[in-house]
Amino acid sequence: MSFILLLDMSDPLATLPPSSSVGDYVKAIWEIAGSEAASTKDVAARLSVSSASVTNMFGRLQEMGLAEYERYRGASLTAAGRREALRLVRRHRLIETFLLEHLGYSWQDVHEEAERLEHAVSDEFTERLADMLGHPGRDPHGDPIPAADGTLAVESLKSLGETEAGQRVLIVKVKDDSAQVLNYLGERSLVPGRSVKVREVRALDGVVTVEDEGGVEHALGESLARAVFVQSTLEGVQDPVAPA
Amino acid sequence: MSFILLLDMSDPLATLPPSSSVGDYVKAIWEIAGSEAASTKDVAARLSVSSASVTNMFGRLQEMGLAEYERYRGASLTAAGRREALRLVRRHRLIETFLLEHLGYSWQDVHEEAERLEHAVSDEFTERLADMLGHPGRDPHGDPIPAADGTLAVESLKSLGETEAGQRVLIVKVKDDSAQVLNYLGERSLVPGRSVKVREVRALDGVVTVEDEGGVEHALGESLARAVFVQSTLEGVQDPVAPA
């Protein structure tokens, strides 16, 4: 009678640093669903990979303890997964800030470059960069930058379409997937840090008319108004980005 | 009668951008051998990789037209390979300059971070960084930075050990694998841009004694003297780096 005894005390998945594409998936889940479950399809679309690849990675994320995954129901981040996602988001937004403010990148080119860089830089680099930039609380788009410890304050901003005529509001964030929209607003200095007076919010077609600091009026259609997030000027803004 | 016509006009090896590890190998060959042939073993040691992996990659470099390779004799770069290597060296040295001068990195940490970053940045990033840095001709170690077109002027510098007593010389470059050596010299401001007067070059044990700008004398042993490269102060230095 003979025995074969197999001992494998190492769990490589638990100890190895997450590879670069693991980070992509975790970040994608966070961006798509926050703390809800993200579907295979949505993640596949965002990362431009096949659904099969996503299913496969969801299984691995589960093993690594970064996500919970149930067949046909998508994946949602665990606390560890969320921390990892925010670590990458912090890198990304700090890098974007650097590219825009110090290297003169345009809003179009920034995202792609930052996407590649965020996988290559160390935490040391990230924190030194944060130092150099003066620890900004928001990136140039107005998106909040997660803290080094992986926390991010929840924010409740209204879009321009949700405001009421007569209010004076501060532009805090400008968010849109289209570079065109960003450029249009940028050219007119409707950027984070500027304030405007809401002249009219027309329920009929969603057009919002605002008056900028120089007294010029701008009529913004629904999609433009949806991209601009504001705060009442009475509340202080946490970290105003200097006007361009 | 029917035909099946197969057309494959693409040659993936010739058109695909070199992957990141291809660059590592090309750069390693350049750093080890310049335009001579680098041995499998030396490249393996430098990249911390097995000899078998190197042999394998040498074959691929040959196919890609980046190197010429003959079994048992090592690989040497072609013109294309040399261009590719210099492109990466340019990136590396510009990134190092940035890390040291703008992010406050120490000489120890710089290399590793730059090594990772140089694979992630685009040519666009590289050139914008060069702009920001004022198009330096040398990095903080004094190593010349290849031009954007992939050319690098040959330089013929003498090490301190090759000078003669009585000469006044300008320190142009400080090169050593050991961070200790770099730190020792750095602490004493024996860095690129400074000039010293050679007091004695002792053939017996290789000790070189120099007097710095403040009149302080330093006795440098053989290995220290070999790390310091100088130029006669009569010739102009191409791109002096400001003293620390």
Place this chain on the structure above:
DNA sequence: CTTATATTTTAGTCTTGCCTAAACTGTAAA
């Protein structure tokens, strides 16, 4: 000229991350 040693190459595998094609599941419409 032969042998010992160092180096190099070959052969076969592994892991990560992606793919396509085919099978499966859940949901919403007829």
Place this chain on the structure above:
DNA sequence: TTTACAGTTTAGGCAAGACTAAAATATAAG
């Protein structure tokens, strides 16, 4: 309630880049 279809998973593969072990070659020493 059955059917159609969108979305998901399974199965099988591929390429890059690394590894180990074993075979081959070169070189240096006797």
